[in-house]
Amino acid sequence: MAYLDHAATTPMLPESLDAYVAAAREIGNPSSLHAAGRHARRLVEESRERIAAVLGARPSEVIFTSGGTESDNLATKGVFFARRDADSRRDRVVASAVEHHAVLDSVDWLAAHESAVADWLPVDAACRVDPAALAALIDEHGDELTVISVQWANNEVGTVQPIAELAALAARAGIPFHTDAVQAVGQVPVDFAASGASALTVTGHKLGGPVGVGALLLGRDVGATPLLHGGGQERDVRSGTLDTPGVVAFAVAVEAAVKTQPEYSARVSDLRDGLVARVRAAIPDAIYNGDPVHRLPGNAHFSFPGCEGDALLLLLDAQGIACSTGSACSAGVAQPSHVLVAMGADADRARSSLRFTLGHTSTGAEIDALMAALPGAVERARRATAWKTPRG
């Protein structure tokens, strides 16, 4: 099988899996006071320190969660509630138009249920947010803004955002700035303190750790109203028994991913560049979506004019090649990607897109397998679009 969908989830690193299994064999709730509990607590706190150390955060800023979706919900809804409670004039939430649904739908929910005003930052054709748009919004509504959320890198087209610039604008105005860095950690350099962000989302299963565990890095001075109530295990912001083996394995994976990031990035972006060049040579009218420079190393995203992305996916899947249309699903039905629509693509271009993402296990042989199948699949998928046109 050629697995070209690492942005969906990537295989666990062997050292992370080993750490998980070792910790899972032990007993102890980190909140218990006895020796077993203290041992589990020690594993959790060591993990917290390891993550903080490699991501430029203080250990106390690491809040363990169930993953990216929960962290994004807490950073948007939780910070919104806290900021509005502190000053009722604040009722606006800012996010880029190309956020993951975990942010997008949280903001929509606040607008629908909490009378929040949603301000969507537009992107250019390469999916980049223009800091000037945020500056203008802060000038006009600075006193009313609760939280600003812009992803570090886009999960579909791989565009890396100018986070430091955006965070600096927010910091100058005293507005909390959250960034969803789920796709970025391990792929590009990510340093929480240096970025100037107040909150940052990271998750395990995109960087070689287990699924179901992640963290929100949250500055000590950033208030967030809890969304989950209970034991208050994580700084009273997040409740729930800590998942000791998950946290341990997550920390091992984060540390490994960050430490190997420079070599990883060089190797994978070389593979990716080869893939892109070969796709362009084989299918000259393919459109390479996203920013060619400010881009995740493993991401290659194309539109194939005249094809349905889901037809291509089916044809490649049948030949053992796993990739993604990169769009949201409801009942498995592909909707045109909001990311491509925000980039100015029409619905046909959005529907004709396919995402290939490489990761730590990727090989040249997988790209060879893709290139053996893709031209035929594109040709066949083009013929299949004729079904769309009703017959007389």
Next chain:
Amino acid sequence: MSGGVDSAVAAARAREAGHDVTGVHLALSRNPQTFRTGARGCCTLEDSRDARRAADVIGIPFYVWDMAEQFHESVVDDFVSEYAAGRTPNPCLRCNEKIKFEAVLDRAIALGFDAVVTGHHARLGADGLLRRSVDIAKDQSYVLAVLTREKLDRAMFPLGDSTKTQVREEAAARGLAVADKPDSHDICFIADGDTKGFLAGRLGESPGDIVDGRTGTVLGQHDGAYAYTIGQRKGLDLRVPAPDGKPRYVLSITPVTNTVTVGPREDLAVDTVTADRPIWHGSSTPVECEVQLRAHGEVVTADVTVDSDGLTARLHSPARGVAAGQAIVAYRPDPAGDIVLGSATITAGSRAAETVAAETVAAGV
């Protein structure tokens, strides 16, 4: 794969026969939440999940294909406009013709597949002839007779030799969770089964007269002629009783004058049926055969002629409740399953004058 037991077993049989099978569930609603919920329909998220689980158990790839736009244009809009035109459409037939064996088939062929397999209860064997299922009560050849030779050559119906009971038993034996799932009966895109309300919502109220077919007397008012079907007896709500006290039936619907014509049961009888858009499978006409005039309706013997004007059937005994828009399907009786000779869309039913006279005498008028 609708999420029901028939398509699940059909897929399993096709795979077992050695074919390279891919499961496809059709998303037919623009908003999946708006279609019927629960186990009765074929278009809900739950049905999609049931289909996916069946594909897992069978061991085949599974995808959802979004056919909502095509379904809306070809089936739902057609359903509404046919009623507006005073005809009685069969949306399941239209879905087979335009969606399953056109939109899906065309796409599948283009993608490299050879055929569309469905869980319909009908036989299509090596001789290429479409026949009734062994399970007469579940037979669906009536709604498949619209398929052309070209489409039939790309169709597979693996269930035609089995009864529904056998299909359910086989599903249970194969470990398919849908073995006990209730059959779907109603129109899948009318969530609450209220066809009249569905049409009223799309066509609006359009009051008109209900008149007596023999005297022309106005007997009452209706809110929309589309709510009536030829042969309908209940719900006429006529204040004036018939002189003979006998029930009255809808005889015809005339959209131009927005009139519903009613009369006694004997006036429903027709002995000649004309139809257009014939799909005829080769045998020369006129031919004496059996015709079926609506889904699960009675079968009558007739002489059928197909020519450039369409199809004409002279019935050997009168039929009642013949509605324009329904299909007339011609069968040749056969011990190995009655063979579909062809079908067409009914445009009118009529009575020869001598038949009217004979019946009038017989009725003692």
